[in-house]
Amino acid sequence: MGSRLVVVGGGAAGMSAASAARRTDPALEIVVLEASGYAAYGLCGIPYYLAGSVTSADDLVAYPPTFFRDRRRIDLRLHTSVSHIDPERRHVTVSQDGHERRLGYGSLIVTTGGRPVRPPLPGLDDERVFTIRTLEDAISLRCLLDAGRVGSVLVVGGGYIGLEMAEALAERGAAVTVVEAENQVMPNLDSPVAALVEQEVRRRGVDLRLRTMLHGAERIGDQLAVRVGTQRLVVDAVVLATGVRAASSLAADVGAKTDDTGALLVDSAMRTSLPDVFAAGDCVAPHHRVLGRPAFVPLGPAANKMGRVAGIAAAGGSATFPGVVGTAVVKVFDLAVARTGLTLAEALAEGLPAVATDALGKSRAKYYPGSGPVHVRLVHTNDGRLLGAQVVGVGDGVAKRIDVVAVALQAGLSVADLVAADLSYAPPYAPVYEPVLLAAQAADALATQPDSPVAA
Amino acid sequence: MGSRLVVVGGGAAGMSAASAARRTDPALEIVVLEASGYAAYGLCGIPYYLAGSVTSADDLVAYPPTFFRDRRRIDLRLHTSVSHIDPERRHVTVSQDGHERRLGYGSLIVTTGGRPVRPPLPGLDDERVFTIRTLEDAISLRCLLDAGRVGSVLVVGGGYIGLEMAEALAERGAAVTVVEAENQVMPNLDSPVAALVEQEVRRRGVDLRLRTMLHGAERIGDQLAVRVGTQRLVVDAVVLATGVRAASSLAADVGAKTDDTGALLVDSAMRTSLPDVFAAGDCVAPHHRVLGRPAFVPLGPAANKMGRVAGIAAAGGSATFPGVVGTAVVKVFDLAVARTGLTLAEALAEGLPAVATDALGKSRAKYYPGSGPVHVRLVHTNDGRLLGAQVVGVGDGVAKRIDVVAVALQAGLSVADLVAADLSYAPPYAPVYEPVLLAAQAADALATQPDSPVAA
Known part of the structure; x- marks a missing residue:
């Protein structure tokens, strides 16, 4: 035993x-x-x-x-x-x-x-209300979708899981409403970066309502009447994505x-x-x-x-887990949305003397087909300590760009070190002015001119 | 003044x-x-x-x-x-x-x-022989291509520029022969990795001839008769990509x-x-x-x-360049081919006690559409010092995966440190068993069991 x-x-x-x-x-x-x-x-x-x-x-x-x-x-x-x-x-x-x-x-x-966090509201204990945390939940919802019985859906919560669900349901042809109690989606991003995500979600036809709460649901035949903010909507299903x-x-x-x-x-x-x-x-x-x-x-x-x-x-062996830096990526329609380390909001809440530097670059050489915008935000101290990054843009390269900063954070590199990073370049994969390096250069210029006005 | x-x-x-x-x-x-x-x-x-x-x-x-x-x-x-x-x-x-x-x-x-290095051979001083090192050279060749006058072409040299040229010319419908004097393409890759590239080049219809030298060219009307190895070919153009x-x-x-x-x-x-x-x-x-x-x-x-x-x-300012780690990526048809640091051959030539660890993973979650193979080779010492990496696979993520190792090299991280790297994951961008981390785990296992037989 x-x-x-x-x-x-x-x-x-x-x-x-x-x-x-x-x-x-x-x-x-x-x-x-x-x-x-x-x-x-x-x-x-x-x-x-x-x-x-x-x-x-x-x-x-x-x-x-x-x-x-x-x-x-x-x-x-x-x-x-x-x-x-x-x-x-x-x-x-x-x-x-x-x-x-x-x-x-x-x-x-x-x-x-x-x-999953379940809001203590009336009417949520219903088989048309889903919290997607097990495969069994997912199979039930997929059966409804396959049967063509989800023409409209309310997603509660605009975090990354809520937005992934919104995309999936929109791709199945459902009319999707997302309500989010806060004044931005994805609370783990700084608001200017979250605004880029909101733009994409709306561009793809999702009815996104910020500063809006769900107050309850009521079954009406095969449908649910839900109260969101001051309105009443009738939908075929509700997906709760209100945190974990x-x-x-x-x-x-x-x-x-x-x-x-x-x-x-x-x-x-x-x-x-x-x-x-x-x-x-x-x-x-x-x-x-x-x-x-x-x-x-x-x-x-x-x-x-x-x-x-x-x-x-x-089992009696020897191993240690040195910890995380908080790296994550999520696909939201045509955007890849990634973060690592701390956001500016998180760093300031931690009492760190943090600022953010933003740069807009391209995913590929500007002349190469499929090149698209990549927005990089670096979070760092006034004296150049790297604290985190957020990257939003098109293509598979976004996920791996955040990984560059994740490794830099793990190694304790400064923004000046990041400026000198010898990153790969070829027109199909990156522009010669790599967005991560553009952001690092701008952050380094800020850090070496600490008296200049700092935009956060 | x-x-x-x-x-x-x-x-x-x-x-x-x-x-x-x-x-x-x-x-x-x-x-x-x-x-x-x-x-x-x-x-x-x-x-x-x-x-x-x-x-x-x-x-x-x-x-x-x-x-x-x-x-x-x-x-x-x-x-x-x-x-x-x-x-x-x-x-x-x-x-x-x-x-x-x-x-x-x-x-x-x-x-x-x-x-460009120009081999000292007869007949190469001809307007149908190109060394692509200036935009003017490229414009001349493009004019010939646009006029439909390049049905066949010989590319001399199987380095990355030769292979990029081979792909470009093949995409224009030319029958492309590549001759390479060495017994592998891309001398800046280890031979098992280069073999993956050779496979792709041949799969796409290029006539690749290893251990084959150009001996000279002779003008015949609008064409060139070239002697390659023991054979004589007649082509419309020759592109020299024999190094810089x-x-x-x-x-x-x-x-x-x-x-x-x-x-x-x-x-x-x-x-x-x-x-x-x-x-x-x-x-x-x-x-x-x-x-x-x-x-x-x-x-x-x-x-x-x-x-x-x-x-x-x-201009009188203060700046220093801390150096390179030798990071590069190139697209060869459907493959992205990337390297950083030292190859095993380079490390051994340097007298370092180097070994290589290979891992085969996926570019995305195996169930996600478009997932394809990603081959990672890490080069490291027996005691876990990271020396370099080569990554070959599909998708934009290859370029940025090599950057992860490039930053790790810059920071002096070990293979054990790389095992713990907090890299991003989402099914569209990476598998949960990230190929770079699979390779790092295998390399770390080797490094912590130095008496076990080591395959290079």
């Missing part, structure tokens, strides 16, 4: 943890308990499955359950949930097929992920320490404050390298990396 | 230098002498101009001459060549309209660029120090060994950060950066 590793949750973090544990200790008994009917699925692929560009939900599954069972000797149990951890007696309470029983562990990895919190209660309820957002706190080997209990993925607030403290930034690649470290450490 | 800045050459480096000098000293007299009829042109755009995707040669010019004359008060003189520098009396000998005269300088910037050397003789002939390839040696402010004579661009061997010494790597972005530093320094 002492050598059994139990993993709670079979998503990206959980299956990465189990796989890394297997590589670390070929003899270890490894059990993964997953509440849904799917493991190793890509939540990030759901918008493309709904839009129809991905045919089957099975395509979103990285490996089938048999792969883990047969090839990696991982005892993966689907439709199996965990209701309690007893950290003193080292067992979990497992529910499967209506039966509860106890399962002992030598070490435990909690990868319970995120849970760490699903940490299983561990937190028995004493695991959390940050003020409720996400689990861990050390660099992904150990929680409970003995032999590790955690990884969206239920964790990992170390943020720019902030220098834990932060809740639930994103897939970090979930995989944290899972790997937790798996190695829980 | 003492305050006049003279720039020899109006290409990327020269015009960057002149512009930076103007910003540094608004009162300085600045004269740029350019032998051809164009300034600030993009040599890298020539293949796309020949292919027809860029309509006019004027599109390759970043700014027209009037922009420099009127907006930047730079005395740009086209069709004006320099035959001699007198570093003691501080003047250059200028030829314009058949007249020679002297022009004094307070400081001088040499941006004479590269010169630094066009350094103007400065070297009067004592400026060069490296063993003939490229000018400079300090970090781009000063040559001659007093008040600076140099920038393809005529220079800049500091190579990975090699830790000067190296001749003639590429556009570095030319711009060096020009900017030379211009600031020559």
Whole structure:
């Protein structure tokens, strides 16, 4: 019993943890308990499955359950949930097929992920109201779409998930309304950058309403009457995309320490404050390298990396997770929208003497077909410390441009260092005046003339 | 006279230098002498101009001459060549309209660029034999193409310029033969990576002949009979792409120090060994950060950066050029082919204890439309020091993936650091198992198990 590793949750973090544990200790008994009917699925692929560009939900599954069972000797149990951890007696309470029983562990990895925030409003407990957080949710909505029964839809929340959903539903021909309580979309971008995204969303026919709240929904036959702001709309479906919190209660309820957002706190080997209990993925607030403290930034690649470290450490190996810098990219219609590090708003809220420098460049040489605008915002201190970046523009190069700044942040490079970066150039892929370098030059000029007026 | 800045050459480096000098000293007299009829042109755009995707040669010019004359008060003189520098009396000998005269300088910037290597073979001094190094060369070849007079062509040299030319000519419908003396294309790639490029070139119908030399050409009416290897071919044109050397003789002939390839040696402010004579661009061997010494790597972005530093320094300002890591990307039909740092062959030739780790990944999530293979090779020491990378695959993301490694090299990150890089992920732009990180993980596993057998 002492050598059994139990993993709670079979998503990206959980299956990465189990796989890394297997590589670390070929003899270890490894059990993964997953509440849904799917493991190793890509939540990030759901918008493309709904839009129809991905045919089957099975395509979103990285490996089938048999792969883990047969090839990696991982005892993966689907439709199996965990209701309690007893950290003193080292067992979990497992529910499967209506039966509860106890399962002992030598070490435990909690990868319970995120849970959608559901506004406490009347009428939202309806099968036409969706929170897209599991493949099962997505399959239900896709069935409605395939049946031609979603002519109009309300998306609640203008964050990146809300906008991905808006795009997917618009591509299926639905009339889409998005309501966002704040005065900009994507709260993790600075407002001038978010304005570029809003422009694109509206250009593509989405009815975007800022500073507008949902007040409730009411079923009328096959439709829902919703109250948004001062208006009443009738739609075929509602999608809630009002944020995600760490699903940490299983561990937190028995004493695991959390940050003020409720996400689990861990050390660099992904150990929680409970003995032999590790955690990884969206239920964790990992170390943020720019902030220098834990932060809740639930994103897939970090979930995989944290899972790997937790798996190695829980199996007795040695590994550390050095933290995140908060890099993310999302496709919003024809724009790629990316960020890393801190926004200006985040940096100022942190008390840092931050400014932002914007540059507008091209994705390719101006004469090369398909060249389009790329907007780069660098966030930095007055004396040239790099704090973050936002990049919005056309083409696959945006995602990788943000990665250039992500690596620079990880390495502690200054804006002056970034000016000297030896980045690749060829007319089909970049202009000779690379937008990231244009922004770095402008930021460096600001930093070396600290008395000049600074536009933020 | 003492305050006049003279720039020899109006290409990327020269015009960057002149512009930076103007910003540094608004009162300085600045004269740029350019032998051809164009300034600030993009040599890298020539293949796309020949292919027809860029309509006019004027599109390759970043700014027209009037922009420099009127907006930047730079005395740009086209069709004006320099035959001699007198570093003691501080003047250059200028030829314009058949007249020679002297022009004094307070400081001088040499941006004479590269010169194509012409094999010393019979019959190559023919108007149907092209070395594509000036816009004028390109315009002549394009006229022949537009007139439908290039049904078949021989490209001599399988380096990146030869392959870009092969693609451009094939897109115009020409039957293209490429001969390369070595046993692989692109000598700046390791052979397993070059093999992927060869496959693509052949797949697209180019008759690629390795280990094959050109022995000479002979005019037969409107065609050329060429001897390649043991065969005789008859073609409508020959394009020589047999390498580039630094066009350094103007400065070297009067004592400026060069490296063993003939490229000018400079300090970090781009000063040559001659007093008040600076140099920038393809005529220079800049500091190579990975090699830790000067190296001749003639590429556009570095030319711009060096020009900017030379211009600031020559105008009395303060700037330094910290060097290159040798980053480059080229499009070869449907593949993007990129490199940075050292290849395995280069690292071994340098005496470094280097190995290579290869990983094959995807450009996008495997389920996302348009996802294609991306091959990543990392070159590193046995103990995990990063030395370089090569990336070959589909899509714009390849160019920016190499930039991730370029920044990591600049910052001195290890392969273990690269494993932890917080790179962006979304299904349209990257798979959750990012190919660069897959390669870094494999390289790190090698580095932490130094006794295991190592495949290079």
